[in-house]
Amino acid sequence: MTKKDPSRAPLIAVAVFVIVAALGSVVWLLVGMLRGADARRVEVVQGGNVLYTYDLATASPQTVRIEAPDGGWNEFTIADGEIRMTAADCPDQTCVHMGPLxxxxxxxxxxxxxxxxxxxxxDT
Amino acid sequence: MRMTTRRLTELALLTAAALIIFVIELRMPDIAIPGVKLGLANIITVYAVFRYRPGETAMLVAARILLGALFSPNPSTLLYSASGAALCLVGMLTVRKAIPARYIWLCSMMGAILHNIGQMTAAVLLMRTTAVLSLLPVLLLSGCIAGLFTGLCAQMLVTRLYKKPPHDL
Known part of the structure; x- marks a missing residue:
């Protein structure tokens, strides 16, 4: 640096913001991993409404198709104690590629x- | 201040470069988590933040996002990327004067985090559910890594393309 900054406060503030966000998400992820170990109940939510809830341990294998308000659709499948999106009519297929929950x-x-x-x- | 033809051409060139990077990144295999992305086009954004005036940078980013949506397989993601980019840009433009050139990577990391927060806010509002919020820590972590990488790239551009230090606008 050719000249000294008059104040380093903003730089430090940015650094603190980045560190808090990074550490916060690591802690959040770790807590989630510890808590979520035996979670088996899943819910399917669309636009703020819970459409379905399942207990993955007892739910019978099934494929359900959900129509979206805009005319699109998704299809999820429960099998072998897992739930996954198996089909969707959107072009990017991100949800399908995510694999099982x-x-x-x-x-x-x-x-x-x-x-x-x-x-x-x-979030309970 | 009036914009000279030279300046306008530079900005147009940068927009084109950002768009090309964006389109190339679309062709790369993506990590199957919505919102997780390397965001290579942001190298140009960060570079512009430190080399151009705020209004010019905002125009560049707006043009890149709107044109990028035309190439995107899923144009409905425009709202998410636009909210993320807006928050990211406001944050970086606010602090840019206080960031020395060798800390551009830090500014870029902050921008990436703000981008994820903006994206997530849009998602919560549009989907009318907080269920997506549990994705936020994954997004933030990936954002930090991506922001660090793109920031270092932009920092090299800023410090190597010009002999004079930035902030001489």
Whole structure:
């Protein structure tokens, strides 16, 4: 640096912000991992409404199709104690590629159809 | 201040470069988590934040996002990326004067975090559910890593392309 900054306060503030965000998310992830170990109840949420809830341990294998308000659709499948998105009519297929629901901190999200599949006790 | 033809051409060139990077990144295999992305086009954004005036940078980013949506397989993600980019840009433009050139990577990390927060806010509002919020820590962590990488790239551009230090605007 050719000249000294008059104040380092903003730089320090930025550094603190970054560190807090990074450490905060690490802690959040670790807590989620510890808590979510035996979560089996899942819910399917669309636009703020809980459409379905399942206990993965007892739910019978099934495939359910959900129509989105905009005319699109998603299809999720429960099998072998796992739930996953198996089909969707959107072009990017992100939700399908996410595979089975594994962790509390990694809900299956379909942004275009406002659909979320997650473990039930995520924020209780 | 009036914009000269030279300046306008530079900005147009930067917008084109950002768009090309964006399109190339679309072709790369993505990590299957919505919102997680390397965001290589942000190298240009961070570079512009430190080399151009705020209004010019905002125009560049707006043009890149709108044009980028045309190439995107899923144009409905425009709202998420626009909210993320807006918050990211406001944050970086606010602190840019106080950031020495060798800490540009830090500014970029902050921008990435703000981008994720903006994206998530849009998602919560649009989907009318907080269920997506549990994705936030994953997004923030990936954002920190991506922001560090793109920030270092931008920092090299800023410090190597010009002999004179930034902030001479």
């Amino acid at each position: 594994r962790a509390e901190n990694l809900p299956i999200v379909c942004l275009p159809h406002q659909l979320v599949i997650r473990f039930e006790d995520a």
